[in-house]
Amino acid sequence: MSAFNAIGADREIEDEEFTPGIEPQPTWCPGCGDFGVLNALKQAMPKVGRNPDEVAVFTGIGCSGKLNSYFESYGFHTIHGRSLPVARAAKLANPGVEVIAAGGDGDGYGIGGNHFIHTARENHDMTYIVFNNEIFGLTKGQTSPTSPKGHKSKTQPSGSAKDPIRPLTLSLSAGASYIARTAAVNPNQAAEILAEAIQHDGFAHVDFLTQCPTWNKDAKQYVPYTDIQDSDEYGHDINDRAEAAEAMYDAESKLHEGEILTGRFYVDDERPSYTEEKQAIGEMPEQPLAERYFDEDTEWDRSYQLLEKHK
Template sequence: MSAFSAIGEEQERDRNEYTPGVEPQPTWCPGCGDFGVLKALKGAAAELGLSPEEMLVCTGIGCSGKLNSYFESYGFHTIHGRELPIARAAKMANDGLTVIAAGGDGDNYGIGGNHFMHTARENHDLTHIVFNNEIFGLTKGQTSPTSPKGHKSKTQPHGSAKDPIRPLSMSLNAGASYIARTAAVNPNQAKDIIVEAIEHDGFSHVDFLTQCPTWNKDAKQYVPYIDINESEDYDIDVNDRRSASEMMYETENALHEGTVLTGRYYIDDERLSYQQEKKRIGEMPDEPLAERYFDDDYEWERSHDMWLDKHK
């Protein structure tokens, strides 16, 4: 009997199934955009019919790191900026899991930026949700990689002298095969985008604008917002890199000028995921590696034996 027999069962799910009994009520500040991420993720999981046992949520440090405490599934609370390598390893060991990596803009675009770049480059099959509130919230309001130039904070009392990171453009240049931006104030779009991101085979990057009413009052509520895929004022071909790049550049400029653009920016359904590439070249088995721990008849392979044989 498989230890992962829950994986693959199609069942109707209710969003309340993803509310844990131990810590059901989030302790985020009133008005925090993180509530929007939790709501969207619950709605997406229910729409996809995923059981909590089919999902793993890896989080970093910060207010966003509490997500796996408030979402009923397997969870791994890592250290600063390290949710992506843990998520990658879990997906490699059990390809049947739906793996979500979630963290803040400081965690993923700053402290863990190198992991972000190479996870996108390798196109690992997981969904990466970045809580982007343009501030370090848990540590009480320091300037983050996405804080706008001139933003005043405890660490930059005279205003930041640095230009902010362009997360969408950075993701495209690094190699992500699904890139979108949504906002906590747009719950329906957020849920639909997370559904698409989970269904996509490859690295899905969702830049999720989450207002911080306590420590970043400049960002307010990220409203009004415009969906670039529905608006007649914007023209984008999400399957074309040049079109996506131009729209991303406009979006990242507009945000700090008071216009919030959201939507799907780039989708490449043709590119193989890292897991698929590894299987193609014979370096990853079709069955989950994790299954071997529950197979008494499996004859374990030792990598050192392979190298020793070559030197005999």
């Protein structure tokens, strides 16, 4: 039994299915890297055999928040920095749905940074795409957590005095079990990485470099880039946490020096997801909550039945 009849349907999926029938006119600026994220996501879904009825996309506020308006699936537009807790609730209620959360670097690493850390720590089974353009774009060009030191903006007219955060390193230390970086200028790699992230059982974090030609001309196009999986110079064991940490630090340091390193940085396929952990200790039922609404014979548990009285 499934909460949605379409889930589990065995058929070939086409990427055109993820384009809305009445496609809204995108309001992203010409040349915006967000188009690259949208196209990569449309290409990734057929690779994993998911159709629009099996996917839910949760977004925050910002240019990235428009993603689910241009992507055919279930969608939920949350408030600033809060896409992850809403996405977590949806996945726990109905694990059969493929859950994707998205936000910008300000939304994900700044305003929603606390949710990012704890979602990674708990290893929720979902994919988190962070549109990283090193600027607050929708609100017209303020410095963001990933803006490089010295970057001049409306909020830092003399140049930022702060070092940028290191999102890959932060993700690893928090506990994410799949960590990768790709770029809008590398569409083939982007689609492959998103497909892998979606198929991964656990929290998959993809730092997606998206150029902002309107408000952050310093970042240019994030080119030329190097795929670390295709490079003899930068190869490391992506299953080795220590080697991954070193590779991440190297990539984050060289980003602002003009060398763009992209690819898979860390993968842990052995760690159980949060749902599996909760089921193992008996605090989460095997039958998804969402399916109970479709089962007339279900006997609903009450809190006073689940919890022992205080003695």
